[in-house]
Amino acid sequence: MNVRKCWNYAAAYEASSVHFTMANKTLIISAPGKVILHGEHAVVHGKVALAVSLNLKTYLRLQPCPDQKVQLNLPNINVHLSWKPAALQFLQSAIDVTDVLTPKAPNQEQMDQLRRFAGIPEGSTDTESLSILCFLYLYGAISTRNGQMPNMDILIWSELPIGAGLGSSAAYCVCLATALLSASGAITWPVPQEYNSTRWSEDELELINKWAFQGEKLIHGNPSGVDNAVGTWGGILRYHAGKIVPLYRVPTLRILLTNTKVPRSTKVLVAGVKDKLNKLPSIIKPVLDSIDAISCECERVLAAIASSNAIDENYSILEELIDINQHHLNVIGVGHSSLDRLCQITATYGLHSKLTGAGGGGCGLTLLRPDTSHSVVEAATQALKDFGYDCWETVIGGSGVSLHSPFSLPKDIFQILCNAKNCQ
Ligand SMILES: Nc1ncnc2c1ncn2[C@@H]1O[C@H](COP(=O)(O)OP(=O)(O)O)[C@@H](O)[C@H]1O
Ligand SMILES: C[C@@](O)(CCOP(=O)(O)O)CC(=O)O
Ligand SMILES: [Mg+2]
Incomplete structure (x- = not known):
């Protein structure tokens, strides 16, 4: 895999204690939900599924955190958390992902450590617990590579109904994977003229998809991968045992x-x-x-x-x-x-x-x-x-993971993501 290094980003990173300085830019990413036409559940057992992207999306806003913390805001489910990077230090040894290009799922011991840290009882499958564990795992696995503990302020908000079959979990994971991979320099930090389009290379999209799949494993237990594939590539897809074929006819x-x-x-x-x-x-x-x-x-x-x-x-x-x-x-x-x-x-x-x-x-x-x-x-x-x-x-078949300029967002979404207080 030839994942491009973002040299501008790396230079900015070197020059600053803030991990993703990039002139303090806000990154806004969206990923679509999906509709499965046929093949739900069977696809988990290696059968064919046909799925298509939806015009309802999940949005993520990433920006540096002014008071050097790691903040996670999930307004749909009323989760607002903030950690001092030092408190998350344990993630570096706990989630020992040596190569960000080789995504892995957490093992039982790692899950137990994350759960204990977040104060989540064993076996808990409530919405909040799954979202927080998924964030902690992806942050620990992707962002803390090279011994860093970057501060960041992440807000994720969705127009999708959550837990209703339209792939909100996959859209959540695709957005998170894209943001964390961009902030860590593993994939391109998109430049302003690339707004409102998908600008990641095929290799980068594959890496996003693979990390989103690890997140889905945390939320679903045993996902097929079809939802995160649609969230990443959009369009209408035939999915069979990990093989993704876009359908044109x-x-x-x-x-x-x-x-x-x-x-x-x-x-x-x-x-x-x-x-x-x-x-x-x-x-x-x-x-x-x-x-x-x-x-x-x-x-x-x-x-x-x-x-x-x-x-x-x-x-x-x-x-x-x-x-x-x-x-x-x-x-x-x-x-x-x-x-x-x-x-x-x-x-x-x-x-x-x-x-x-x-x-x-x-x-x-x-x-x-x-x-x-x-x-x-x-x-x-x-x-x-x-x-x-x-x-x-519905309107179906639109693009997959995308980048947005704050100022080209629909007004209501802009207001949720970028009110004057939050958006730089
Ligand atoms: N916008 C969001 N904010 C926080 N958590 C989310 C969001 N969207 C999805 N999730 C997570 O995904 C879970 C729902 O996933 P799931 O049961 O697979 O239903 P579906 O993917 O069909 O919406 C929620 O319980 C929550 O943990
Ligand atoms: C049931 C299944 O086929 C689709 C689940 O979709 P959703 O989470 O209900 O949006 C599971 C999977 O493919 O991973
Ligand atoms: Mg789901």
Whole structure:
């Protein structure tokens, strides 16, 4: 791997006790959430998944900390922490990552040390604990290389619903990995004229993706890697056993997303499927094989639609695949009555839905045909909202991890990330 050294950054670093001086620039990064069309859960067991980036994003703002501390602000979950670098000194010996180009996951002993330091009880899977442990691990593994204990002020805020199947954990990890790798000089510290675009080389994106995957392991236990791949590269991807293939022959899809608002944890659901597979392999394995076949068939049909072939018939196949997969997901134990209701409500409008992401509540997707009328979408949306669900038509397939100028952000996001007090 040829990861570029950021020489300007290194010079600034040498000349200053502040790790990422760079003329005290603020770095703003975003990573998108994702929608899994087909293959959730099966992908953890080596099957194919098709996933696409979402126009809802997580944003990270990184800046030097004026009072020489390490600060972590996570306003979505009301976490505001601050450490003196000396208090984090133990991370250097505890997380012994000798080569930042070779990402590793924490072992049990390291996890125990991090947990004890943060005062998090063993086995705790609450939102705050996972986010803090993930930060401490990535900071310790990436930022403290070369014996440094850099001060920094990090704020991460998301427009994604958290814990709802749209990949907020991966977007969180991609943003953190990108910021920490940039600040440590392992990947390019982007220069101002590169704002509003992805300016990392393919090797750098690979390194971001690999570190984000280590973070996902901490949050999910046993992730497939599909979510962090979409968060890093964006677009529509076919993911199979770590192999990422961008798909180009795909029509513009219209998708309605519904958040049932039923909370659930990906970690718990993924572990549940593994248990079922271990307990009843001859029953569950064929279901995972069938989900694999659904993803492959969906890819074929999307390519056929993109070539303008028999649109109506091919949409009928897509709808049937959605229905079958939703049944399979129920069989492997990741359904929920809130999702069944979503499928029933949309069916009354002739629309087909399935859960997306880990299931157990969270979000479902509904496929709209190119000619599904506005009035049908409105009526279905209203019926779902009447049930207390959030429902919106999405824009999918946008860019992956990106860099932003504070002043080109949408006003509301600018205000959250860069109020006058926080932004330099
Ligand atoms: N913006 C955020 N701020 C803090 N933590 C976050 C944020 N986004 C995601 N997380 C972490 O990711 C976890 C949710 O991940 P997960 O259960 O995989 O659901 P999903 O990825 O579908 O949103 C949260 O419990 C939290 O630890
Ligand atoms: C269930 C799974 O396939 C997707 C989980 O996505 P999410 O965390 O629910 O957004 C797990 C994985 O692929 O790592
Ligand atoms: Mg997740």
